[in-house]
Amino acid sequence: MSGNAGWSATVLTLYPEMFPGPLGHALAGRALADGLWTCTARNIRDAATDKHRTVDDTPAGGGPGMVLRADVVARALDAVSDGAPRIALTPRGAPLTQDRIRSLAQGPGVTLICGRFEGFDERLFEARDIEQISIGDFILSGGETAALVLLDACVRLLPGVMGAASSGVDESFESGLLEHPHYTRPALWEGLEIPEVLRSGDHAKIAAWRLARSEEDTRSRRPDLWQRHSDAADQSPSGARQQKKDV
Incomplete structure (x- = not known):
């Protein structure tokens, strides 16, 4: 134990x-x-x-x-x-x-x-x-x-409860965002396909897609969470809000 x-x-x-x-x-x-x-x-x-x-x-x-x-x-x-x-x-x-x-x-x-x-x-x-x-x-x-x-x-977070130690990491609220959507077989169901990127085998592209969907869904479904996430992202390591510069 x-x-x-x-x-x-x-x-x-x-x-x-x-x-x-x-x-x-x-x-x-x-x-x-x-x-x-x-x-x-x-x-x-x-x-x-x-x-x-x-x-x-x-x-x-x-x-x-x-x-x-x-x-x-x-x-x-x-x-x-x-x-x-x-x-x-x-x-x-x-x-x-x-x-x-x-x-x-x-x-x-x-x-x-x-x-x-x-x-x-x-x-x-x-x-x-x-x-x-x-x-x-x-x-x-x-x-x-x-x-x-x-x-x-x-x-569910106690050591030894979930099968894999990483099972609780990439979930809604752990990163301040809602979790990305999930898919599984069959690849085609009632005319709906699994997104092509998830079948590509390109792990970098898959990770980028998942992050983008997490951000998109959080912004649209939970604007309160998105605001807190955005505020946290705007904080410098010292805790002071970073100044956004015009490009």
Whole structure:
């Protein structure tokens, strides 16, 4: 096993039966069976102190829904002592990025806290060192699905999980661009051909075509990514923006 063998995921949730869920199958499932990572789901209700195992209460100031109590969630979190980064899945969090995924995959593991109802009592984040992460600008029923997304993205990067060490290199977001299109046999399908350059055997031309398509698709489909990529390309090694010269 590699140095990352045993990468540990602890999930605090009201629905521990949801884990490992789909991550118990395919690539992540094989890695789990091989001991390359572990997944422990803990029920937040176990940290409740009343006979009804209450974890939520009505919002202060009024309003619909219920709010997860800071004291109960903190008690559940304090019972985890693995030293891994602690992350709450919440739409109020910072967007999840491939850079953050890569850094988490290189660490010892992660402790994830899954939100429910209207979210967490804000005092939880004032009293504990917890990173808040969102997987997108949309609302889920709870943080469990978001936790599965984050875990899947991390696990596939662990040493020994993917068949080839380079499998995760030329993919969307790794270079700041969307990945180029892919093709495979048959060469002709429903009147559509594989681009000639990909059948040429000229690796330099193939690489240039792939880069050009990555740039073209990123520019048209994800202008936000293209802007960040362009800004990064305009930075000098010192971090200062290069001055564009008129030709």
